[in-house]
């Protein structure tokens with residue numbers, strides 16, 4: 001692994017030398033965990049001058065289920081989420097990988113560069129197989145990390161902000177880039193992973209915040225819905241509020257959420273509440289979340305009311321991604337002796 005501080009320094013020194021590719025599966029609305037875990041970081045890096053490609057990974061939805069439900073709604077929702085948090089579409093490329101044929105075509109040569117043993121031992125894939133909704137394991141489940149390499153390498157991204165679970169995929173991408181360059185010609189950068197330094201936000205039940213667990217607060221949730229979800233959140237019997245993630249994870253998580261929204265140290269937030277108990281804690285969290293996300297939610301509502309604009313921004317992103325992918329595929333075919 002690279003040193004994250006060193007990488008941050010290199011990015012700050014020369015942002016224009018970096019291109020980021022990052023993305024999400026369109027399986028539902030993005031939530032507060034996404035915001036503090038990665039979305040805020042994407043916006044920060046874009047504002048620092050790094051070029052940003054935001055992928056809506058629609059084909060990847062089919063890794064663990066037979067059918068991708070309400071795809072168009074989720075895809076446009078992801079676009080709206082990104083615009084609402086401040087991704088600037090005039091410089092970022094927001095696109096869906098199904099709309100970029102040349103990206104998908106890279107999957108073929110890339111598959112030839114990895115062994116079946118490498119695919120089978122990927123711990124994130126193993127975990128997803130365990131939790132899959134399907135009775136059997138599809139070929140896509142096993143090979144999607146190679147498709148993800150195509151997502152990243154088609155635009156020659158050299159920086160990929162990821163959570164820990166994505167590191168095995170990142171290694172496959174680096175392996176594919178290195179092997180292609182050695183076997184054929186030096187076409188690809190070997191991209192670096194940028195691990196988020198943000199603490200992990202749990203859901204309202206104290207487990208990992210996740211769209212599928214029903215424990216998430218969506219960016220798009222209303223203030224009432226936010227209050228309802230947080231009022232129901234799990235706490236414990238100790239009236240004295242403290243920030244102790246080790247021993248009191250549910251309470252600590254609510255304290256952390258308030259602290260992130262207030263941009264304060266969680267220990268100070270907890271100290272302010274002190275003996276006020278869970279009720280005072282929840283009141284603080286609800287107010288903090290609703291206040292912090294109010295402008296984001298207002299912007300999101302404006303975009304959500306204008307699906308034509310969302311379609312247009314996505315169409316422009318798709319067109320740009322296609323142009324980039326066509327160029328890369330041409331280089332790949334030339335390197336492989338297929339210039340005909």
Ligand code: TRP
Pocket residue numbers: 021022023024025055057060148151152160162166
């Ligand atoms: N696997 C990522 C997720 O489940 C989504 C994704 C697809 C992605 N392609 C990517 C992330 C390329 C980073 C880079 O959230």
